[in-house]
Amino acid sequence: xxxxxxxxxxxxxxxxxxxxxxxGFDMTLEKGEMVAIMGRSGSGKSTVLNLxxxxxxxxxxxxxxEDTDMFRLSEREMIRFRRExxxxxxxxxxxxxxxTVFQNIALPLSLRHIPSGLIEEKVRNAAEExxxxxxxRKYPKxxxxxxxxxTAIARAIITEPKLILADEPTGAxxxxxxxxxxxxxxxxxxxxxxxxxxTHDPQVASCCQRTIRIxxxxxEP
Amino acid sequence: xxxxxxxxxxxxxxxHKRIFFLSVLAFTCACIGINASMSGLLLxxxxxxxxxxxxxNKTAYEITxxxxxxxxxxxxxxxxxxxxxxxxxxxxxDPSIRFRYSTExxxxxxxxxxxxxxxxxxxxxxxxxxxxxETGDVVYDDSYLTLKAIYADKHFFSEHxxxxxxxxxxxxxxxxxxxxxxxxxxxxxxxxxxxxYQVGDRIEKAHMGTVDPLTLEVVGFLKEGSFYYDNNAxxxxxxxxxxxxxxxxxxxxxxxxxxxxxxxxxxxDSMKIINSRILCENADREKVEKRVREIFSEYGxxxxxxxxxxxxxxxxxxxxxxxxxxxxxxxxxxxxLITIMILIxxxxxxxxxxxxxxxxxxxxxxxxxxxxxxxxxxxxxxLCSAILFFVMRVLLSSVPALDFGxxxxxxxxxxxxxxxxxxxxxxxxxxxxxxxxxxxxxxxHE
Ligand SMILES: Nc1ncnc2c1ncn2[C@@H]1O[C@H](COP(=O)(O)OP(=O)(O)O)[C@@H](O)[C@H]1O
Ligand SMILES: [Mg+2]
Numbered sequence: 001x002x003x004x005x006x007x008x009x010x011x012x013x014x015x016x017x018x019x020x021x022x023x024g025f026d027m028t029l030e031k032g033e034m035v036a037i038m039g040r041s042g043s044g045k046s047t048v049l050n051l052x053x054x055x056x057x058x059x060x061x062x063x064x065x066e067d068t069d070m071f072r073l074s075e076r077e078m079i080r081f082r083r084e085x086x087x088x089x090x091x092x093x094x095x096x097x098x099x100t101v102f103q104n105i106a107l108p109l110s111l112r113h114i115p116s117g118l119i120e121e122k123v124r125n126a127a128e129e130x131x132x133x134x135x136x137r138k139y140p141k142x143x144x145x146x147x148x149x150x151t152a153i154a155r156a157i158i159t160e161p162k163l164i165l166a167d168e169p170t171g172a173x174x175x176x177x178x179x180x181x182x183x184x185x186x187x188x189x190x191x192x193x194x195x196x197x198x199t200h201d202p203q204v205a206s207c208c209q210r211t212i213r214i215x216x217x218x219x220e221p
Numbered sequence: 222x223x224x225x226x227x228x229x230x231x232x233x234x235x236x237h238k239r240i241f242f243l244s245v246l247a248f249t250c251a252c253i254g255i256n257a258s259m260s261g262l263l264l265x266x267x268x269x270x271x272x273x274x275x276x277x278n279k280t281a282y283e284i285t286x287x288x289x290x291x292x293x294x295x296x297x298x299x300x301x302x303x304x305x306x307x308x309x310x311x312x313x314x315d316p317s318i319r320f321r322y323s324t325e326x327x328x329x330x331x332x333x334x335x336x337x338x339x340x341x342x343x344x345x346x347x348x349x350x351x352x353x354x355e356t357g358d359v360v361y362d363d364s365y366l367t368l369k370a371i372y373a374d375k376h377f378f379s380e381h382x383x384x385x386x387x388x389x390x391x392x393x394x395x396x397x398x399x400x401x402x403x404x405x406x407x408x409x410x411x412x413x414x415x416x417x418y419q420v421g422d423r424i425e426k427a428h429m430g431t432v433d434p435l436t437l438e439v440v441g442f443l444k445e446g447s448f449y450y451d452n453n454a455x456x457x458x459x460x461x462x463x464x465x466x467x468x469x470x471x472x473x474x475x476x477x478x479x480x481x482x483x484x485x486x487x488x489x490d491s492m493k494i495i496n497s498r499i500l501c502e503n504a505d506r507e508k509v510e511k512r513v514r515e516i517f518s519e520y521g522x523x524x525x526x527x528x529x530x531x532x533x534x535x536x537x538x539x540x541x542x543x544x545x546x547x548x549x550x551x552x553x554x555x556x557x558l559i560t561i562m563i564l565i566x567x568x569x570x571x572x573x574x575x576x577x578x579x580x581x582x583x584x585x586x587x588x589x590x591x592x593x594x595x596x597x598x599x600x601x602x603x604l605c606s607a608i609l610f611f612v613m614r615v616l617l618s619s620v621p622a623l624d625f626g627x628x629x630x631x632x633x634x635x636x637x638x639x640x641x642x643x644x645x646x647x648x649x650x651x652x653x654x655x656x657x658x659x660x661x662x663x664x665x666h667e
Contacts, residue, residue, distance in 0.1 A: 050660040055583065075655075076587060083585020092666035096577045098232050108584040110224045155584075172666070 002064075003163060003194050004029045004052065009061035010217075011047050021047040023217040024061070029163075029196065034189040036205035037198045039214035045198040048214065049165045052196070053086050054078040065163075083111065087156030089166040093148040095140040095155075101127075102136040105154045112159075126154040130184060146177030153184060157193070164188065166197045170204055182207045222590065225581075226597055233598045241602065247562075248606030249613070251555050255638065256610075256631040258552040261545040263628060267456060268538050280506050282499040282513070283452070283530040292524055297491035302474070302481040305489040308520040310469075312499075313374075317512055322467060322497040323377045325451055328370035329428040371449075371459070372429075372467040372492075381449035383459065385409065388420040388441025395466045401474070401484055404435045406465060412445040413460040429465070432487045437465070452498055452530070453537070467493065498530060560642060563599050567646045570595050571653050578654055579662045592650035599646060603639045610635070 009025040012018040022044045029035060037045050050056035051063070054070070063070040065085065073081060087108075095104050105123045114122075127133045130150040140148055149169060156164055166185070170178035182204060189195055189209075197208060205211045213220035233241055286292055297305065312320040377383065378390050388409070395407050406429075410418055418424075418439045426434040447459040467488075474485030501509040510527055517525045571578060574595075581591050614627050 046660065046664065053583075055659045055663070079582065079585050079587055082583070088583055088663075090663050092664065094576070094580055094583070094663045096580055098577070099228065103228065106224075107580070111222060111584070111586055111590075116224075167664070 001031055002028050003031045003033075003066060005062070005064040006052070007062040009048070009051060009058075009063065011044075011051060011056065011059045021217055022051075025214065025217065026219055027212050029194065031162075031194055032189075032192050033210070034185065034193075034195040034197070034208045036208035036211045037196060037214060038200060038202070038205050038211050039220070040200065043214045044217040045200075045214055046167050047217075049088075049167050049196065049198055052163075053088050053165050054082050055088075083108070084159075085162045087159065087161040087164045089149070089152050089156050089164070089169050091168040091171040093140070093145075093152045093172075095148060095151060097140050099139075100136065101132065101138050101140070101143070101151050104140070104151055105136075105158055108155060108159045122158055123154075126158050129187075130154050144177075145173045146180060149173060149177070149181055150184065153181070157188065162194060164193055164195045166195065168198055168200070170199065170201065178204070225586075225594060229594050229597050230601065233601070241598065244602045245605045245609060248559065248602055249609045251552075251559055252606060252610035252635050253613075254548075254552045254555050255635050256627060258545070258548045259631040259634055260626055260628055261541075261548045263630060265538070265541045265545045268541050279500050279531070280503050281530040282501075282510075282527045284494055284497060284499070285526045285528050286495075286524050287526060288524055293491070296522065296524055297494075299480040299486050302486045302489050304520060304522070305491075305494065306470075306485070308516065308522055309489055309493060311516050311520060312497075312513070315512065315516065318509060319500040320497060321374060321376060321380070321500060322493045323371060323373045323449075324467070324492050324496040325369070325371050325457065325462075326492065328368045328463060328465065368463050369461060370463045370465050371457075373464050374467050377449070377464070383447050383449055383464075384444050385441045386412065386444040387415075388439070390441060391464075391466050396468055397471045398468050398484065398488070399471050401470075401472060401482055404484070405438050406435060406468065407440040408437045408466075409441040409443060409464040410439055411443050411460045411462045411464075412447065414463075415442055429484075429487050432483045437463075452496060494525075499527070556638060560645070563642060563646055564649060566599070567595060567650050568653065570598075571650065571657070575657050575662050576665065579657060579659045582654070582659060583663065588651045588654050589647075591654050592647050595650045595654070596643065596646050600643060603643065607635065607639070 004027075006025065006027045009022055010020070011022040012020050025044065025048060027035075027037075027048075037048060039045050047056065051058055054073075058071055065081070068081070070078075070081075096107070099107070102123055105126060106119050109119050109122065123136070124133065127136055130153060132147060132150050132154065135143065135147055135151070140151070143151065149172075153169075156166075169185075170181050173181065178201075185195055185197065186207060195208075197204065199205055286296065295301070312318060313322075371377070373391070375391075375393065375396060378385075390409060391407060398404055398406075405423075406427075408424070420439055420441060422439045424437040424439070427437050428434060443459055443462075443464070445460060448456050449459065451457050468484075470485045470488050474482040476482055480486075499509065499513060513527050517523065578591050578595065581594070582588065586594075611627075
């Protein structure tokens with residue numbers, strides 16, 4: 001069954017002079033798939049992810065998530081949708097510097113009415129899975145790039161979202177760490193997670209089941 | 222959410238304690254300013270009301286005197302008491318003049334040298350003394366015990382709408398003393414003395430001015446909260462006052478040496494003339510002024526002058542208004558400054574920590590809640606400064622010089638201003654966060 005169905009997605013930036021970032025992009029994604037989006041820098045990859053996660057406002061086209069027409073959601077509903085369905089991972093980790101690794105990972109849970117004991121358990125399990133159990137008291141500044149990215153992944157999966165979006169997750173890492181992150185993604189995929197990974201690295205794309213190519217804001221055949 | 226609030230507060234204390242405490246101090250000062258303006262506003266309003274109620278469109282005159290204290294002593298000397306009595310009677314009986322002479326003074330109870338002084342009476346007087354002066358200035362001396370008293374004329378109760386709760390008010394005969402022997406003067410006590418006296422109780426060895434000891438008899442009590450407007454149009458609460466009839470003497474008080482007896486002298490005391498007021502409708506001013514001057518010269522008091530008094534109260538009111546304007550201006554300025562200050566700090570926090578707030582939003586925290594987190598420090602500052610303000614108020618209330626009164630209205634306005642400001646920065650914060658370009662911030666690498 002399709003998890004998302006996107007048709008003819010378009011997006012412009014800039015207020016006075018409109019700069020087109022997407023000019024009609026299609027994709028479908030089945031539940032449990034692990035898909036790479038590849039393209040040159042500036043081709044619109046991040047824009048696609050930001051529209052899928054609702055970080056950017058939708059502009060033109062169609063976007064169905066399961067049975068929900070995402071174009072119909074209000075700002076508030078979109079935020080709620082994101083909270084319940086999507087985990088996002090960024091190239092530069094997007095961790096909160098004042099928070100410890102533990103607090104960063106626990107952040108998505110802090111808004112739900114979950115007892116602190118259960119939060120602790122969930123964070124420990126996620127940390128265990130990603131091999132960062134010993135780092136929970138550290139601050140992001142004290143982490144290596146690979147450790148920081150694993151923290152970010154732990155945070156993204158802690159709520160067991162239906163869709164995980166990663167924007168160049170290995171872009172800031174050396175090759176060895178990049179490979180470790182990819183093996184983490186592979187494991188998540190094996191466990192049944194649905195993942196979309198944006199990259200311009202063919203090696204990363206080769207780890208995925210299928211690759212969607214994008215060029216100048218359009219699908220490249 | 223609570224966990225996030227705690228984390229946010231922890232950040233405040235770990236990164237800028239000092240600024241936090243300074244802000245609390247600044248806001249406390251603002252509370253004091255608001256309180257001062259509020260009190261000023263209320264005071265001016267009361268004063269305005271009092272001026273309107275006691276003068277309205279009437280003119281009030283007081284009697285003043287040319288010359289210095291030697292003139293005063295000569296005019297009101299004991300030898301002159303007979304003349305003063307005639308003047309007083311002429312003024313109070315002339316149908317074309319409204320002559321009023323209720324005055325506020327102290328009633329003395331003393332003194333240790335008096336052999337008939339009964340020390341057993343002292344505790345009760347002492348108690349009167351203590352509770353009689355909860356507010357206001359008093360000179361305390363072991364040998365003097367004084368009670369606040371109003372020497373009321375016949376119009377006191379009716380003109381000021383002062384009502385009796387228990388017992389009776391004064392009758393015409395209460396104002397007249399027929400004989401210098403065995404004088405018992407009826408008094409009405411304020412509601413505050415109800416637990417000390419009952420109707421029929423006698424108070425021995427009281428002194429009106431320098432008169433020999435006389436006996437007072439409690440004939441009634443005033444209703445709680447009774448008040449009247451004094452000669453300066455100031456509202457006087459009567460709960461801790463004793464109302465004494467401003468007596469006249471109906472016997473011949475002239476002694477062999479040509480002076481008058483103490484009671485006659487006290488009854489036609491200068492106070493009665495100097496503190497009196499002559500009231501008239503604005504239209505009748507010229508007529509009344511002329512008549513009073515006639516009476517002055519008829520009874521040989523060419524030194525006495527009539528001067529308009531209602532002007533004084535109006536000038537006082539005008540000054541109060543000006544002071545109030547200044548204090549309101551200063552307070553408004555402070556409030557505007559504070560508004561700008563907290564808007565800037567909200568702006569600054571969102572700019573500085575925009576990554577954090579974008580991450581919050583990324584994880585599904587609504588803009589409203591983020592705005593709350595942004596402004597949690599300001600909320601805490603408001604809370605602390607309000608608490609500090611009330612604590613200061615409680616601590617300083619024991620030091621009379623530093624005691625700043627606190628009115629219910631001040632509390633209400635401080636809280637409403639705080640809530641309004643919080644609402645404002647809440648909205649501002651929400652707007653500002655919504656405008657942040659999340660996708661670029663989250664992609665940033667510092
Ligand atoms: N917030 C933005 N404001 C203006 N232009 C943007 C913004 N984000 C992206 N763009 C433009 O949109 C195009 C696509 O950008 P992006 O999706 O980031 O590409 P990629 O992630 O593939 O490198 C680029 O030309 C970029 O300059
Ligand atoms: Mg990109």
